Amino acid sequence: MAFDCLVFCDELESLQVLCKxxxxxxxxxxxxxxxxxxxxxxxGRKYEAVVVDYDGIDAEGEFxxxxxxxxxxxxxxxxxxIAAQSRATAAFRKxxxxxxxxxxxxxxxxxxxxxxxxxxxxxxxxxxRHPVDMVVEMKPKRGGSLHCFSRNVSEGGMGLRxxxxxxxxxxxxxxFRIPADHDWIEGKCEVKWLDKxxxxxxxxxxxxxxxYKRLKSWLHHHFEKMPPSLIINSVKQAKRA
Numbered sequence: 001m002a003f004d005c006l007v008f009c010d011e012l013e014s015l016q017v018l019c020k021x022x023x024x025x026x027x028x029x030x031x032x033x034x035x036x037x038x039x040x041x042x043x044g045r046k047y048e049a050v051v052v053d054y055d056g057i058d059a060e061g062e063f064x065x066x067x068x069x070x071x072x073x074x075x076x077x078x079x080x081x082i083a084a085q086s087r088a089t090a091a092f093r094k095x096x097x098x099x100x101x102x103x104x105x106x107x108x109x110x111x112x113x114x115x116x117x118x119x120x121x122x123x124x125x126x127x128x129r130h131p132v133d134m135v136v137e138m139k140p141k142r143g144g145s146l147h148c149f150s151r152n153v154s155e156g157g158m159g160l161r162x163x164x165x166x167x168x169x170x171x172x173x174x175x176f177r178i179p180a181d182h183d184w185i186e187g188k189c190e191v192k193w194l195d196k197x198x199x200x201x202x203x204x205x206x207x208x209x210x211x212y213k214r215l216k217s218w219l220h221h222h223f224e225k226m227p228p229s230l231i232i233n234s235v236k237q238a239k240r241a
Contacts, residue, residue, distance in 0.1 A: 009053035017104040048120035055083035068095040077116040138172040160200040
């Protein structure tokens with residue numbers, strides 16, 4: 001399964017090693033040498049990994065710090081390129097998960113990518129949305145219950161359709177049954193957006209541990225069954241939502 005990586009670096013020697021290692025690990029890459037372009041991609045696309053030349057183009061560490069504030073990419077695996085081992089602590093404080101010493105060694109980069117594979121897979125799973133049509137019941141703090149239908153569901157939320165009477169930014173009690181499961185999944189959610197056509201996106205706020213475990217297990221089962229291309233598309237749709 002190919003992951004997506006944003007590379008903010010302008011050193012040719014480092015890029016040659018990085019590109020070869022990313023290709024061998026089957027990781028797609030967007031390379032940026034301009035801070036404005038890198039920030040635009042960071043805030044407009046979903047990446048499982050980000051590589052930042054902390055002791056080069058990002059000498060002040062502003063871009064490295066901004067990764068952890070970038071909405072959908074704040075939990076990406078971050079690799080910082082450093083000029084001396086003593087710089088690792090500072091890079092970790094600004095949000096890096098891994099520090100790669102320059103000049104880059106191919107085997108060291110490959111080891112770090114292998115070590116990060118589990119984190120990147122977890123990130124892909126977290127953003128995966130499974131398309132599913134099921135009845136959803138939502139109850140505000142005051143008033144009667146609302147009934148609508150799901151479009152898709154992820155570990156963190158759900159897309160809805162035919163929503164009537166809900167309000168963006170409002171919290172609700174929610175319950176639904178995933179297919180082939182007779183027990184309700186119940187909890188609390190917040191409507192994050194709502195359009196004029198009755199489509200909405202909500203975020204789960206509080207799902208009991210046992211219910212959440214069932215939901216994650218069901219999602220992981222479908223994640224493993226889906227073709228990689230469909231998984232990637234579902235992640236992109238989640239970002240747009």
